[in-house]
Amino acid sequence: MADDKKGLSRRDFLKTTGIATGTLVGGGLIGGLVGYNANKGGTGTLDKKKGNDEHAQATNTRGLMFFTNQNEFNVLSQAVERIFPKDDLGPGAIGLGVPFFIDNQLAGNYGSNAKEYMQGPFFAGESTQGYQSKLTRAEIFKQGMASLDSEAQKRFDKRFVEIDGGQMDEVLTAFQKNEVNMIGVSSEFFFKLLRTATLEGAYADPIYNGNINMDGWRMKGFPGHQMSYINEIESEKFVKIEPKSVSSMEH
Amino acid sequence: MAKTLEKVDVVTVGVGWSGGIIGAECAKAGMKVLGLERGNERSTEDFLMVHDEFRYAIRYDLMQDLSKETITFRNTRKMRALPMRHMGSFLLGEGLGGAGTHWNGMTYRFLPYDFQIKSMTEKKYGKDKLSKDYLLKDWGITYDELEPYFDKFEKTAGISGEDTNPFWGKRSSDYPNPPMKKTPLLKKFEKASNSLGYDPFMVPSANLSQSYENPDGETIAACQYCGFCERFGCEYGAKTSPEITVVPTARKTGNYDVRFHANVIEVLKQGNKVTGVKYIDRQTGEEFIQPADVVVLTSYMMNNAKLLMVSNIGEQYNPETGKGTLGKNYCYQIEPGTTGFFDEQMNTFMGAGSLGMTIDNFNGDNFDHSNLDFIHGASISLTQTGNRPILTNPVPPDVPVWGAEFKKSSIENFTRTLSVFGQGASMPHKENFMSLDPKYKDVYGVPLLQLTYNFTEQDRNLHKFITDKTAEVMKEMGAKTVMAGNPITDYDIVPYQSTHNTGGTIMGANPEDSVVNNYLQHWDAENLFVVGAGNFNHNSGYNPTGTVGALAYRAAEGIIKYSKAGGSLV
Numbered sequence: 178m179a180d181d182k183k184g185l186s187r188r189d190f191l192k193t194t195g196i197a198t199g200t201l202v203g204g205g206l207i208g209g210l211v212g213y214n215a216n217k218g219g220t221g222t223l224d225k226k227k228g229n230d231e232h233a234q235a236t237n238t239r240g241l242m243f244f245t246n247q248n249e250f251n252v253l254s255q256a257v258e259r260i261f262p263k264d265d266l267g268p269g270a271i272g273l274g275v276p277f278f279i280d281n282q283l284a285g286n287y288g289s290n291a292k293e294y295m296q297g298p299f300f301a302g303e304s305t306q307g308y309q310s311k312l313t314r315a316e317i318f319k320q321g322m323a324s325l326d327s328e329a330q331k332r333f334d335k336r337f338v339e340i341d342g343g344q345m346d347e348v349l350t351a352f353q354k355n356e357v358n359m360i361g362v363s364s365e366f367f368f369k370l371l372r373t374a375t376l377e378g379a380y381a382d383p384i385y386n387g388n389i390n391m392d393g394w395r396m397k398g399f400p401g402h403q404m405s406y407i408n409e410i411e412s413e414k415f416v417k418i419e420p421k422s423v424s425s426m427e428h
Numbered sequence: 429m430a431k432t433l434e435k436v437d438v439v440t441v442g443v444g445w446s447g448g449i450i451g452a453e454c455a456k457a458g459m460k461v462l463g464l465e466r467g468n469e470r471s472t473e474d475f476l477m478v479h480d481e482f483r484y485a486i487r488y489d490l491m492q493d494l495s496k497e498t499i500t501f502r503n504t505r506k507m508r509a510l511p512m513r514h515m516g517s518f519l520l521g522e523g524l525g526g527a528g529t530h531w532n533g534m535t536y537r538f539l540p541y542d543f544q545i546k547s548m549t550e551k552k553y554g555k556d557k558l559s560k561d562y563l564l565k566d567w568g569i570t571y572d573e574l575e576p577y578f579d580k581f582e583k584t585a586g587i588s589g590e591d592t593n594p595f596w597g598k599r600s601s602d603y604p605n606p607p608m609k610k611t612p613l614l615k616k617f618e619k620a621s622n623s624l625g626y627d628p629f630m631v632p633s634a635n636l637s638q639s640y641e642n643p644d645g646e647t648i649a650a651c652q653y654c655g656f657c658e659r660f661g662c663e664y665g666a667k668t669s670p671e672i673t674v675v676p677t678a679r680k681t682g683n684y685d686v687r688f689h690a691n692v693i694e695v696l697k698q699g700n701k702v703t704g705v706k707y708i709d710r711q712t713g714e715e716f717i718q719p720a721d722v723v724v725l726t727s728y729m730m731n732n733a734k735l736l737m738v739s740n741i742g743e744q745y746n747p748e749t750g751k752g753t754l755g756k757n758y759c760y761q762i763e764p765g766t767t768g769f770f771d772e773q774m775n776t777f778m779g780a781g782s783l784g785m786t787i788d789n790f791n792g793d794n795f796d797h798s799n800l801d802f803i804h805g806a807s808i809s810l811t812q813t814g815n816r817p818i819l820t821n822p823v824p825p826d827v828p829v830w831g832a833e834f835k836k837s838s839i840e841n842f843t844r845t846l847s848v849f850g851q852g853a854s855m856p857h858k859e860n861f862m863s864l865d866p867k868y869k870d871v872y873g874v875p876l877l878q879l880t881y882n883f884t885e886q887d888r889n890l891h892k893f894i895t896d897k898t899a900e901v902m903k904e905m906g907a908k909t910v911m912a913g914n915p916i917t918d919y920d921i922v923p924y925q926s927t928h929n930t931g932g933t934i935m936g937a938n939p940e941d942s943v944v945n946n947y948l949q950h951w952d953a954e955n956l957f958v959v960g961a962g963n964f965n966h967n968s969g970y971n972p973t974g975t976v977g978a979l980a981y982r983a984a985e986g987i988i989k990y991s992k993a994g995g996s997l998v
Contacts, residue, residue, distance in 0.1 A: 260830040266839060287487070294498040294513045296868065302510045305503055305920040309510055346831065353830075372830050380817035381482035397842045399777050399817045402479035405652035406778035413612050415773035415843065426477045 239277050239386055242284035243315060249322040250276060251338045256325060257375045259345050267396040268389070275378030278387030279318070282374065288315035310362045314370060320359060321367045325349075328357055382423050394420040402426065430706055430715035436462045438987065439705060439720035441692045441735065442727030444526020445973060446959040446980040448670035448678065449581075450724050452644065453984035455683035459991060463684070464707055464718065466691040467523030471671055475661035481816040485659040490530045492520040496691075497870035499730060501921050503882040504859065505747065511868050511876065517920070518927040519659065520728055524686065525671040527728065527927060528973070532658040532781030532813060533634030533667050535587045536970035537578045537978070539792040540571035540597045541804075545966060548793065549803055557803060558886060563757055563856040565965045568937035569946040571597045574978050577985075581977030582632075585668040586640040586648045589632035595788040608637045608651065613774060613846060614785045617810035620904035626787040631809065632974070633782030634668040644677040655814020657781025667781065690716075693874050695723055695739040695956065702741075702956045708872055722955045722987055725933075726980075729962030730862065733932035734877040737864045742943055742952055745861050747880075753943050755863050757856035757931035758879065759967040762887050762916060764806065764895040765849030768907025769824055773843045776815045784811030790850075790897055791969040802889040806850030806969040808898055817842065824909050848901045850894040851926070854967040857884045862932045882919050891916050928972050933962035935979075937998075947986030947997040948979060954996055959983045 244250045254276040263269030270276070286292060290313045302309040310317070328348045329337040337348065351357050355365035378387030380394065382401065388394060394401050400418035402425065409416045437459040440447040447463050455461045483489045492515075500509040521527035541548055546564040549557055558564065579600050588605040607630035610618070614630075621628040635651040642648065649666040657667055665672045678684035689710040696703045696717065704719035725732040736742050736754055745756035786809040788794055797803055821838035822845040828834050865878035883891075892915055899912040936942025939951035948963055950956040959980050961972045968975075986997045 261835055262832050264832060264835060266836065269835075290495075290513075292488070292493050292495055294494045294511045296511070298867070300508060300510060303503070303507060305918050305922070306501055306507075306510045306512075307516060307920075307922040308513045349830075375830075376821065377482060377486060377818055381486075382480050384480075385482060394817060397817050397839050398773070399842065403654065405654055406775075407650075407652045409775065410611050410653040410778045411609055412775060416775055416778075423477050423480045426479075 239274070241277075241280050243280045243288060244283075244322075248326070248336070248338070249319070250280065252322045252325050253279060253318075255338050255345060256349060256371060257378070259342065259349055260372055260375045261379055267392050270375055270379060272389070273379050273393050274387045274389040275375055278378035278381065278385055279374045281386050282377075283315045283318055288318075289313050308366070310366070312361045317362050317367055317370060320362070321371065324357060324359055324364065324367070325352070328352070384422060384424050391420040391422065430717045432717040432719065435704070435719040435721070436460045437720065437991065438462070438722045438724060439464060439718055440724045440726045441705060442466075442526060442725075442731070443524055443670065443675065443686050444521065444726065444728075445528040445670050445674075445977055446983075447526075447724070447726035448528070448674035449584075449977065449980035450726060450957075450959065450984050450987065451678040451684050452674040453981065454987055455678045455681040457988045459683060459988070461678065461684045462718065462720070463686040464690040464692055464705070465524055465686050465688050466710060467688070469686070469688055470524050470529070470661070472661070472663065472665045475663040478660045478663050479654065479656050481818050484530075484656075485816060486818055488515055488519065488659070490521060490523065490659065490661065491515060492522040495871070497876070499877045499879050500865040500868050501879045501881070503880075503918055505880060509865055509878045509880070512921055516922045517925050518929055519924070520730070520927075524675065524688075525661075525669045528670045529661050530659050531634075531667075531669075531973060532971075534782045534784070534971040535582065535585060535589075535632045535634050535974040535977075536807070537597060538571075538968045538970060538975045539595070541792040542966070542968045543567045543569055543571050543574070545804075552793070553797060553803070557797070558855065561858045562884075562886065563858055565757070565856070565934070565936060565941060567946070567965050568935055568942065573946075574982065575600055577978035577981040578974065580981045581974065584642050584644065584673055585634050585977065586636050586642055587632050587634060588637040590630050592627075593629040593788055594627055595791065595794045603632065604642075605637050605640055608633050608635065608780065608783050609653070610785075611775075611783065611812055613776070613812045614783070614810065616846070616905050617785050617848065617901070620901050621785075621787050624900065624904055626789045628785045628787050631782050631784040631786050631811065633780070635780040635782050636666055636668065642673060644673070646673045646676055648672065651780050653778055653780050653783065655777055655779045655816070657813060691872065692727075692735065693738070693872055695725070695735055695741060697739060697741055697953055697956075700953060702953045722957065722991065724957045724959060724983070724987065726959050729929055729932055729960045730877050730879075732958050732960055732962050733862050734864070736933065736943070736958070737877070738874055741950065741956070744863060747858050747861055750858065753934065753941060755861045755932050757934045757965055758860050758862050758881060759854035759856055759930045759964065760881065760919070761854050761926045761928045761967055761969075762806075762852035762883065762891045763849060763925055764852055764891045764898060764913055765847055766895065766898040766902040766910060766912045767822060767845055767847050768902040768905060769822070769841055769909035769911070770844045770846065770907055774846070776812070776843050776845070779812035779814035781813050782811075783813065784809045790894060792853075800889070800893065802886045802893065804853035804855065804969065805890065806852035806894045808848060808850045808894065808901065810846060810848050815842065825911055846902075846905070846907070848898040848905075850898055851928070851969050851971065852887070852890050852894055853969040854930070855884070855886050856931060856966050857886075860884075883916050888916055928961070928967060930961040930964035930967040930972060933958045933960075934965050935963040936965070945996070945998045946982070947989075948983040949986055949990070949997050954994070955990065957983050957987060
């Protein structure tokens with residue numbers, strides 16, 4: 178089934194949209210598809226193989242772009258694994274590369290709040306008014322890792338990475354319930370950021386360094402980037418489709 | 429010192445649906461039209477790699493850059509207004525096509541009741557149905573008068589639908605394309621609604637059921653049900669958008685041009701006319717004056733209102749005295765709904781933005797409100813828009829939102845939940861309005877727009893009523909767990925709700941209670957037109973774009989008439 182589906186060829190793609198009949202002449206689509214390689218669907222040519230090798234190499238060189246010491250990264254890793262743990266369904270946050278995903282995001286627009294209004298003056302405001310912190314997400318995460326550690330120290334006299342899973346949950350719950358004092362931001366807000374970022378890393382396209390091997394999608398039954406469901410949408414039965422990354426469209 | 433450019437016949441501020449329609453119609457009529465767009469050029473070829481939930485639906489790739497401009501918000505006049513620092517409740521678009529690029533494509537006509545809501549409500553239920561604090565108003569135009577423009581917009585957009593809804597206005601012709609595929613999930617809703625005695629119909633859709641050439645000769649492709657519509661552009665050119673229809677139509681005439689990175693900061697007015705606009709080139713920071721015989725504000729409704737405010741055109745609404753019209757009647761929508769958990773796995777990840785079925789049995793005045801504590805209602809729908817994994821993590825009420833149980837349950841239910849939801853109408857209230865913020869400024873030093881808004885009793889009562897109806901439908905559909913939405917309290921700008929913001933530059937029959945006449949010509953400047961959902965006097969229980977499109981065609985006709993005869997069009 179899966180193999181049939183991912184084989185939707187360029188010709189089918191053109192046919193089903195009416196583009197093959199020339200109706201979209203002058204539009205941008207044809208130009209964009211000229212270089213499209215039908216083999217990208219996974220029929221295994223030399224080119225494809227080469228692409229795979231290059232990809233493997235690229236994932237081997239993942240690293241930290243934001244955090245500066247291993248303890249911060251370990252705290253992050255353990256915390257996100259508690260939020261999204263490994264189980265019989267498949268990998269947890271660590272196995273999916275979520276810590277690297279978050280680290281990498283913090284080094285970019287997300288971490289520096291580049292597309293958000295960050296002009297002062299800053300006031301606390303009501304909850305209905307949303308985020309009013311002067312801190313960027315990068316600063317919040319940096320502080321958050323230290324806060325997780327100090328909360329663990331306070332409660333168990335150990336570092337966060339040294340306590341057991343149940344104790345980690347207790348610390349995280351304290352953050353979630355806004356019981357921990359943080360500077361310039363509420364612990365509840367930090368926890369929300371952490372939870373959301375974990376889900377993003379588990380389920381974003383693997384081009385962002387999380388969702389390794391598309392296992393997040395595989396567990397959830399989400400096929401990722403597929404060009405069309407026109408032949409399946411009327412099916413009474415659930416259709417299982419092998420997932421594909423949007424990178425399969427790149428050339 | 430701003431550099432003055434060569435005059436054009438018509439300048440539009442923004443190039444989305446309304447700017448594109450004005451551009452196409454006026455350019456076809458031989459006028460020289462310039463569209464000023466602060467964002468980028470873009471086209472179908474920019475969307476080949478658009479199946480990326482994270483980039484587009486989470487990081488808002490197609491949306492406005494709030495670091496340059498946002499709004500401020502407070503629930504009431506007593507609160508301190510603070511900037512909306514992150515996008516949340518609604519998603520402001522930017523770039524060629526505007527919100528018309530990242531919309532879902534549900535294309536309704538507002539009900540005949542909507543356009544005469546005050547007189548029809550008073551006639552049936554008396555003058556005191558709602559308190560005096562609700563500023564109900566007829567629109568200065570009827571459904572019948574607008575019908576030809578609805579028809580025109582639907583033919584331009586190639587709307588796919590069926591005329592089987594017993595409650596909506598009479599149509600002069602059928603939809604240009606048949607409805608989309610009625611999938612097994614839609615049939616579940618259809619069966620349940622039928623057995624409850626309701627009248628389900630296919631959502632009128634701008635995701636096309638077949639390839640179509642519109643009257644301007646533009647081709648729109650057939651939808652592939654890929655499940656990436658809202659917040660995305662369409663890589664097939666199968667979701668009707670301005671950049672694949674009206675913009676190329678305008679360009680073909682040779683009378684039309686779009687200037688990008690042009691951020692308008694002021695409308696220039698002398699006496700009872702405007703002379704043009706001032707804009708900043710975002711790439712160089714240079715200021716320009718673009719003179720024009722006719723200026724048309726066609727940006728998002730918030731920015732249209734803001735530009736009038738910073739240009740001192742019209743009288744700012746004052747909730748204390750009730751005087752002034754600019755910024756008045758800001759409305760939104762409510763989103764009552766119910767989630768149902770099923771045993772069987774369903775193809776919830778497939779779909780299209782407007783793939784759905786709806787009932788109007790509890791919309792408008794289609795049911796008796798004599799014993800109810802609200803007016804109007806909601807369309808109630810089940811849509812199959814394509815669920816995606818980052819944003820869709822449904823768990824029953826007793827499951828925590830993180831940890832082992834959460835992971836199992838959210839994965840299990842990703843393909844086992846359906847939602848039935850209402851789009852509830854929103855009535856204007858004297859305390860809900862827009863004005864200029866006295867403190868915060870955008871990156872060009874222009875004050876931000878300030879929004880004062882909260883849900884009212886009408887909203888809360890309607891919300892409860894419609895929530896119950898959605899739960900009944902879900903039960904009838906056979907869900908094993910039925911989870912109805914919580915009642916609403918105060919409006920919260922953080923979670924996404926709807927990009928159906930309306931009002932602020934309302935239309936009407938006279939200048940005392942409206943900003944523009946029914947050609948959307950400004951009462952205080954005959955060569956200034958203001959077009960968009962800002963013209964709505966209240967918001968209906970539907971998506972707004974169909975009505976915006978109709979109003980834009982009406983305004984285009986007015987502009988062409990005005991260019992020949994001048995003066996007031998009414």
